[in-house]
Amino acid sequence: MSRSLKGAMSTLLAAVLCGVTATAVAQVNAASTEAGRIGLGRAATAIEIAGWDIDVRPDGHGVRKGRGTVAQGQDLYDAKCASCHGTFGESNRYLSIAGGVKPDDLKTGRASALKSPDGLRTLGTKLNYATTLWDYINRAMPWTNPQSLTPDEVYALTAYVLHLNEIVPANFELSDQNLTKVQMPNRNGMTTDHGMLSVKGKPDVQGSSCMKDCVKEVKITSELPAFARNQHDNLAEQSRPLGPTRGIDTTIYDASRSAAVPARAAQAAAPALADPKALLAQKACTACHGLTNKVVGPGFNDVAARYRDKADAVSYLVKKIKSGGEGVWGAVPMPPQTALKDDDAHAIAKWIAGGAR
Ligand code: HEC
Numbered sequence: 001m002s003r004s005l006k007g008a009m010s011t012l013l014a015a016v017l018c019g020v021t022a023t024a025v026a027q028v029n030a031a032s033t034e035a036g037r038i039g040l041g042r043a044a045t046a047i048e049i050a051g052w053d054i055d056v057r058p059d060g061h062g063v064r065k066g067r068g069t070v071a072q073g074q075d076l077y078d079a080k081c082a083s084c085h086g087t088f089g090e091s092n093r094y095l096s097i098a099g100g101v102k103p104d105d106l107k108t109g110r111a112s113a114l115k116s117p118d119g120l121r122t123l124g125t126k127l128n129y130a131t132t133l134w135d136y137i138n139r140a141m142p143w144t145n146p147q148s149l150t151p152d153e154v155y156a157l158t159a160y161v162l163h164l165n166e167i168v169p170a171n172f173e174l175s176d177q178n179l180t181k182v183q184m185p186n187r188n189g190m191t192t193d194h195g196m197l198s199v200k201g202k203p204d205v206q207g208s209s210c211m212k213d214c215v216k217e218v219k220i221t222s223e224l225p226a227f228a229r230n231q232h233d234n235l236a237e238q239s240r241p242l243g244p245t246r247g248i249d250t251t252i253y254d255a256s257r258s259a260a261v262p263a264r265a266a267q268a269a270a271p272a273l274a275d276p277k278a279l280l281a282q283k284a285c286t287a288c289h290g291l292t293n294k295v296v297g298p299g300f301n302d303v304a305a306r307y308r309d310k311a312d313a314v315s316y317l318v319k320k321i322k323s324g325g326e327g328v329w330g331a332v333p334m335p336p337q338t339a340l341k342d343d344d345a346h347a348i349a350k351w352i353a354g355g356a357r
């Protein structure tokens with residue numbers, strides 16, 4: 001599994017399962033090579049296995065030595081995380097990592113927000129173990145530079161995120177001594193008694209064969225959006241030679257969609273600015289925006305083409321960059337860039353309005 005794929009696992013749970021699988025694979029490899037049965041490849045070295053074997057589990061498996069306080073976490077968070085997740089983890093529904101926990105939840109161990117359809121679903125209300133949060137931050141964050149944090153930094157950041165969720169007090173220090181003891185608001189709210197994990201469980205989907213008034217033709221009404229197609233490289237090259245399902249060639253799909261970047265209007269010479277392209281990389285905008293291609297958000301050339309005739313394009317773009325929003329390019333929201341200086345936002349907006357070259 002590639003690094004980018006690891007970073008992009010879509011849920012905390014998936015990230016942990018991925019860790020478990022990696023360990024299991026490494027063990028199987030080592031065992032089968034010892035037995036010499038398959039005769040392919042070579043045994044993984046201890047260092048190679050250690051690189052994959054990073055999962056941290058509720059029973060204490062994999063817990064790394066270290067410590068960090070809420071206050072230390074706040075400094076790190078403001079520098080490395082707030083640009084995407086918001087100063088208080090509030091960001092927007094796609095990237096919010098705090099909120100929804102009620103004081104009573106800590107006593108009952110069942111997050112009340114999950115009982116109402118519009119209750120806030122954040123890691124504070126979902127997770128049953130703090131080890132999962134530690135594992136995820138350690139494994140996948142910051143988004144732009146996963147696995148760059150030291151264990152002490154991960155402890156501090158985990159402590160701060162727990163504090164944002166009102167699970168630990170402001171003077172809390174998290175360490176290898178108390179990580180598995182943290183009482184999460186939803187610790188009693190998880191079940192394995194469903195069709196995914198138990199054959200006797202209730203399946204998510206129940207179907208029956210249609211016997212009358214059946215539809216004549218099946219129409220596909222929704223599919224993976226174009227921007228997500230090639231996020232994890234070409235699926236066709238990654239499919240296993242087992243089972244009936246093959247990956248489709250996501251590069252072909254991608255090319256057909258994104259080749260048509262609209263021509264740009266000629267622009268009057270723009271005045272000298274702080275180098276906007278350097279800013280985009282520095283402020284991690286490029287994690288979600290390509291110059292010509294859509295990543296999570298639109299390519300900057302496409303944004304430029306959209307607003308080239310808009311008289312107040314610069315002020316519109318400054319506002320949108322600073323406060324975020326959704327619905328212009330699709331359902332995925334743009335997180336507010338509260339840490340971005342006004343001058344920088346202005347330089348970027350001007351560069352986009354001038355054609356994004
Ligand atoms: C450039 C943007 C960006 C930065 C910077 C960033 N993240 Fe994230 N973070 C994301 C995205 C995008 C996701 C969702 C990933 C997914 O669902 O596959 C995410 C997911 C998470 C989650 C899981 C949320 C959930 O409910 O599943 C946690 C926890 C998290 N980030 C913590 C952090 C921490 C701590 C930092 C700083 C060290 C950080 N992030 C920095 C973009 C970012």
Ligand code: HEC
Nearest residue numbers: 283285288296297320325326327328329330332333334337
């Ligand atoms: C976590 C992903 C993410 C990050 C980081 C991010 N953006 Fe966005 N951006 C988006 C998405 C998604 C949209 C589309 C929002 C919409 O449809 O309204 C967007 C839209 C935009 C738009 C077009 C606004 C409009 O109304 O047409 C601009 C300009 C923009 N972003 C600039 C930036 C800049 C500058 C940065 C860095 C300082 C940045 N973005 C960081 C995801 C992101």
